[in-house]
Amino acid sequence: MALAxxxxxxxxxxxxxxxxxxxxxxxxxxxxxxxxxxxxxGDVSRPLPNEVxxxxxxxxxxxxxxxxxxGYSPPQGYDFLIEKILKEYRSxxxxxxxxxxxxNDGAKSDIGNIGHVLGRDNIIAIADPVYPVYENATIxxxxxxxxxDDQKWSNVVYLRCSEETGFTPELPSEKxxxxxxxxxxxxxxxxxxKVELKRWVDYAIEHQSIIVYDAAYQAYVNEPDVPRSIxxxxxxxxxxxxxxxxxxxxxxxxxxxxxxxxxQELLVYTKYGEEVPLIxxxxxxxxxxxxxxxxxxxxxxxxxxxxxxxxxxxxxxxYYLTNASLIRTELLSIGFDVYGGISSPYxxxxxxxxxxxxxxxxxxxxxxxxxxxxxxxxxxxxxxYMRFTGFSSREDTLLALERLRKGI
Numbered sequence: 001m002a003l004a005x006x007x008x009x010x011x012x013x014x015x016x017x018x019x020x021x022x023x024x025x026x027x028x029x030x031x032x033x034x035x036x037x038x039x040x041x042g043d044v045s046r047p048l049p050n051e052v053x054x055x056x057x058x059x060x061x062x063x064x065x066x067x068x069x070x071g072y073s074p075p076q077g078y079d080f081l082i083e084k085i086l087k088e089y090r091s092x093x094x095x096x097x098x099x100x101x102x103x104n105d106g107a108k109s110d111i112g113n114i115g116h117v118l119g120r121d122n123i124i125a126i127a128d129p130v131y132p133v134y135e136n137a138t139i140x141x142x143x144x145x146x147x148x149d150d151q152k153w154s155n156v157v158y159l160r161c162s163e164e165t166g167f168t169p170e171l172p173s174e175k176x177x178x179x180x181x182x183x184x185x186x187x188x189x190x191x192x193x194k195v196e197l198k199r200w201v202d203y204a205i206e207h208q209s210i211i212v213y214d215a216a217y218q219a220y221v222n223e224p225d226v227p228r229s230i231x232x233x234x235x236x237x238x239x240x241x242x243x244x245x246x247x248x249x250x251x252x253x254x255x256x257x258x259x260x261x262x263x264q265e266l267l268v269y270t271k272y273g274e275e276v277p278l279i280x281x282x283x284x285x286x287x288x289x290x291x292x293x294x295x296x297x298x299x300x301x302x303x304x305x306x307x308x309x310x311x312x313x314x315x316x317x318x319y320y321l322t323n324a325s326l327i328r329t330e331l332l333s334i335g336f337d338v339y340g341g342i343s344s345p346y347x348x349x350x351x352x353x354x355x356x357x358x359x360x361x362x363x364x365x366x367x368x369x370x371x372x373x374x375x376x377x378x379x380x381x382x383x384x385y386m387r388f389t390g391f392s393s394r395e396d397t398l399l400a401l402e403r404l405r406k407g408i
Contacts, residue, residue, distance in 0.1 A: 007142045017041050020361075020373065027365055028112075030191050039327070039388040040373040042186070042345070044251045046319060046393075048300070049312035051248060053305035059296040073292025075283075077103025078261065081298045084305035085259060094231040100263050100279065103285055103301075105256040107216045107245035108133055111180075114212055115141040116240065117281040118268065122177035125157040126374045127143075127169040129187055129382030130373060131241040133158070134180040144309040150382055161188070162381055167348060168192055171199060175207050181252050182214040183230075184221065187378045188325070189340015194223040195231050204239035208269070210278070211240040213399070214328075216258070219249040219317050219345045237263035241278070248345065248391075250304050250313045257293050257301045320345045323397045324390030330401040331388075345390040357383055368403045 012019075027034070035116050045052075062068035077083065082101045092112060104110050111133050124143055125132045138144045138156060145155030152158055156394050163270035166395040167188040169181070183201060184191045204211050214231040221228050230236045245258035252258075259398075269275060303309045328341030329350050341347035351360035357374035364370045364386075375385030390397070 005140075006348070007140050007144075009138050017373075019377070020371070021077075023361070024302070024365065024371060031369075033370060034369045036369050036371060037392060037403075039372045039392055039397070039400055040371040041376060042248065042389050042391055044248060044253050044316075044320070044391050046251055047318055048255075049304070049309060049316065050249050051303040051306055051309035051312055052300040056296050056300040063296065073103070073295060073298065075287050075290070075292060077292065078298050078302075081302045082303055084232055087270070088228065088305060092228055092232060093230050096261060097264055100261050101210070101300060102257055102262065102282065103257065103259045104290075105257045105258070105293050106247060106252075107214060107243045107260075109299045110243050110258075110260045111138075111212065111214060112137045113285070113376040115143070117278065117285055118178060119271075123155065123157060124174070125159055125172050125179045127161040127182075127185075128158040128380065129161060129378035130180070131182055131186045132378065134212075137381070157163070158379075160381075160383075163337070163350075166190060166316040168188045168196065171203055175209075177207075177209050178216065179204065179209055179211045181211055181230075182216070184217040184226075184344035185340070185346075186214075186217065187346055187373065187375070187382070189342075189344035189346035189387075190227045190348070191221070191223065191343045193223075194227050194233060195225075197227060197230060200231045201230070201236045201239060204233050204310075208267075209239060210266070210268070211236075213240050213242045215242050216245040216246060217248060217311070217344055217346075220321060220345055222321070223343050226343055231261075231263075237265045239266065241266065246304065248303055249317065250301075251316060252301070255297050255300060257297050258407070270363070280333070317392075319394070320390040322390070323392065323394060326397060326401060327388050327390060330404060334404065341390070347388045347390070349388070351375075351386055352383055357386060360386055368400070368407045370400050370403060372396035 065191040082098055086096055087100050115137055124138045144153035146152055152217060157172050160328050161167055161169045167190045220229045230240045230242055242261040246252035262282050266278045267275045268278050304313050324341040324347055327347045330340055331338045337350040340347040361372060361374045364372050373387040375382030
């Protein structure tokens with residue numbers, strides 16, 4: 001008799017964004033001619049930068065010839081991309097070893113998989129509200145414990161992240177072993193500056209903890225005191241894995257490419273207290289479980305770092321940031337309590353008349369034909385809030401704001 005991994009049965013049967021799509025499809029049946037504007041799910045809408053497209057065309061041509069054909073990627077990724085990544089880090093004063101970079105098929109994969117190389121008894125800390133993958137990966141790996149009446153897992157430490165804290169997470173009052181941090185934050189769009197992040201690094205050093213630092217939105221940082229990398233903070237190489245993505249930076253949501261950084265200094269421990277460089281464990285997992293990202297996609301990612309590629313990528317980021325700024329400004333003018341939307345494509349705001357998240361979601365959908373993301377899908381502390389994103393087209397964003405202005 002084959003047994004199931006019953007931890008998977010503890011997670012929601014459908015992913016939270018699939019539930020939103022289910023609600024939208026029900027609306028479409030009743031209103032087939034309605035023009036729906038999507039300000040909810042964080043998928044991008046603009047085409048790939050031309051430099052990326054041209055690089056991938058060239059790579060495809062190379063794959064058609066015997067002398068330039070490529071098979072499996074090196075386990076960590078091609079040197080031509082890794083060298084560009086290292087140079088980008090050097091531009092902000094961060095110096096890393098080539099061996100510390102691991103190219104992946106997007107940040108989500110490594111965020112979910114990092115638990116494979118960490119002990120089952122680690123105490124995990126996540127913010128609430130939070131990107132669902134952090135909690136679901138903890139549940140699926142068997143680390144979460146049991147679900148309490150308040151819908152919190154017994155073995156997970158939830159970091160207070162509320163209106164009182166400006167929707168930035170508070171340090172835990174107890175010792176934790178693994179901390180998931182996202183900066184700029186998804187879903188709230190808030191940021192931690194260098195002083196605030198230093199407190200987390202100091203905590204991790206003191207308690208020999210690891211920070212899984214999700215920097216998928218680092219390209220959106222435009223405030224001088226907000227770091228683009230946790231490694232700008234002294235001591236962070238000893239305690240932090242940094243995970244980045246090209247999805248929201250250069251429109252790679254459909255291509256899948258990013259990378260993770262495992263510094264040589266980052267240690268974990270056996271039950272006997274022996275020190276083990278985490279990179280050793282991740283290298284073994286990587287070699288056994290992946291054959292790498294395709295040559296064509298990695299050539300596309302490399303093109304982002306050319307002079308023209310950087311300009312085109314920054315144009316994309318600015319486009320989405322402008323949308324977020326327009327949303328933020330309009331919501332504030334209407335009278336909403338608003339967070340984010342400055343160094344982030346996400347805008348987080350309190351629902352009208354203190355409605356529940358789902359009730360306000362349905363009001364927006366049925367009265368304004370706008371899709372947002374109910375805050376409660378990111379955790380119980382997200383109840384009473386909504387997330388909008390700047391990833392729609394400019395035309396649809398402006399039309400949505402006009403509808404809000406007239407309808408709420």
